[in-house]
Amino acid sequence: xxxEVRDVTVRFAGLTALDxxxxxxxxxxxxxxxxxxxxxxxxxxxxxxxxxxxxxxxVRYGDAELTALTPHRIAALGVARTFQNIALSRHLPVVDNxxxxxxxxxxxxxVAAGLRLPAARGExxxxxxxxxxxxxxxxIGGLLATPVGLLPYGVQKRVELARxxxxxxxxxxxxxxxxxxxxxxxxxxxxxxxxxRDSLGISIxxxxxxxxxxxxxxxxxxxxxxxxxxxxxxxxxxxxxxxxIRAYLGASEESA
Ligand SMILES: Nc1ncnc2c1ncn2[C@@H]1O[C@H](COP(=O)(O)OP(=O)(O)OP(=O)(O)O)[C@@H](O)[C@H]1O
Numbered sequence: 001x002x003x004e005v006r007d008v009t010v011r012f013a014g015l016t017a018l019d020x021x022x023x024x025x026x027x028x029x030x031x032x033x034x035x036x037x038x039x040x041x042x043x044x045x046x047x048x049x050x051x052x053x054x055x056x057x058x059v060r061y062g063d064a065e066l067t068a069l070t071p072h073r074i075a076a077l078g079v080a081r082t083f084q085n086i087a088l089s090r091h092l093p094v095v096d097n098x099x100x101x102x103x104x105x106x107x108x109x110x111v112a113a114g115l116r117l118p119a120a121r122g123e124x125x126x127x128x129x130x131x132x133x134x135x136x137x138x139x140i141g142g143l144l145a146t147p148v149g150l151l152p153y154g155v156q157k158r159v160e161l162a163r164x165x166x167x168x169x170x171x172x173x174x175x176x177x178x179x180x181x182x183x184x185x186x187x188x189x190x191x192x193x194x195x196x197r198d199s200l201g202i203s204i205x206x207x208x209x210x211x212x213x214x215x216x217x218x219x220x221x222x223x224x225x226x227x228x229x230x231x232x233x234x235x236x237x238x239x240x241x242x243x244x245i246r247a248y249l250g251a252s253e254e255s256a
Contacts, residue, residue: 001062002026003048003171003203008057008067010043010227017043019227020057025171025220030197030204032214032235035224036247041207042084044224045175048205049081050074061171080169082160084176090149094140094159097148098131101166131166137199138162138192154185161192171203172196178213186210190217215239223247 003025010018018040025031033041046052048059050071059066066074075081080101088097135141138158143151148159157177164172177193178186190213196202208214214221214235221238223231225247231238238244 001170003205004058004060005044005048006058006060008044008047008059009055010040010047010052011055016227018047018054018224021222021224021227021229022057023220023222023229023232025203025205027203028197028201029219030193030206030217032206032208032218032221033224034208034211034214034221035230036250038226039224039247040227041224042175043227045081045173045205045207048074049079049173075167078168078170079173080164080167080171081173082164082175082177084179086153086156086160088148088156088159088163091147093145093147094135094151094162095128095131095144097159098135098144098163098166099127101163102127102131134162134165137195138165139188154181154189157181157189158192161189161196165196165200165202169202171205174204174206174208176208177206178208178210186213189213193217211239 005024006022008018008021009016021044033044035041043052047054048066050066050069050073054067057067061077061079064077132141132144135144138161140155140158140162143155148156151159161177174193178189181189193204194217197204206214206218218235221233221235222229223238223244230243230247231241
């Protein structure tokens with residue numbers, strides 16, 4: 001089902017971070033939200049995942065109005081997110097981090113699992129099997145026992161993606177998935193994200209700075225500048241839009 005963002009405005013004490021922004025994420029597509037620094041991308045992301053409350057406007061996902069829900073309730077609807085800065089337990093092995101991703105799917109609960117009750121044990125075995133499958137899909141199948149903190153940064157980003165997939169989401173929110181990666185790693189993650197869309201049929205909203213990745217990956221692109229939507233369309237169209245070019249040139253002149 002589509003995610004419909006309608007007229008969303010977010011104000012922080014006098015500053016309008018998002019100003020009447022609308023876009024629709026079609027099912028089974030990769031939808032990128034891009035824009036220069038301070039354009040409102042993170043704010044938008046935080047509204048979709050329930051971390052920030054919109055001042056006005058609506059975000060519909062099926063029958064649910066996401067602007068009225070807590071992050072926990074939004075996650076329970078099958079909307080998973082990753083973070084710009086990795087948020088994994090560094091001392092725990094990969095497998096434990098991934099099992100935490102399955103928390104909302106665990107019927108027996110962690111208390112029963114901790115007591116090793118038979119039903120909980122059977123359930124844990126099933127979850128572990130699925131976790132191993134997802135790890136394989138993401139290319140970290142051989143690393144399940146390794147503490148996350150010992151892995152290179154690019155691999156940790158994969159673990160984060162795998163943990164989000166362990167929630168069995170229908171919609172995945174990716175916050176700068178290739179930030180801090182080198183060229184080769186970027187291409188690999190782009191390929192992986194395409195596979196998530198094509199093989200798992202998951203819709204993806206992507207906030208990303210790297211234009212190359214966005215142009216290669218996205219089916220649809222929404223461009224923000226100073227909190228306003230200045231363009232929306234397929235990558236090739238958006239890339240040639242004079243307003244978009246101006247926004248990015250302005251941004252690079254400022255930082256030059
Ligand atoms: N919690 C907050 N309180 C006050 N102002 C905020 C808050 N979060 C964001 N802002 C402001 O809202 C505006 C949009 O910021 P936002 O982080 O959404 O932009 P962005 O496009 O994600 O930028 P970047 O690419 O630099 O991460 C900025 O002016 C920022 O300072």
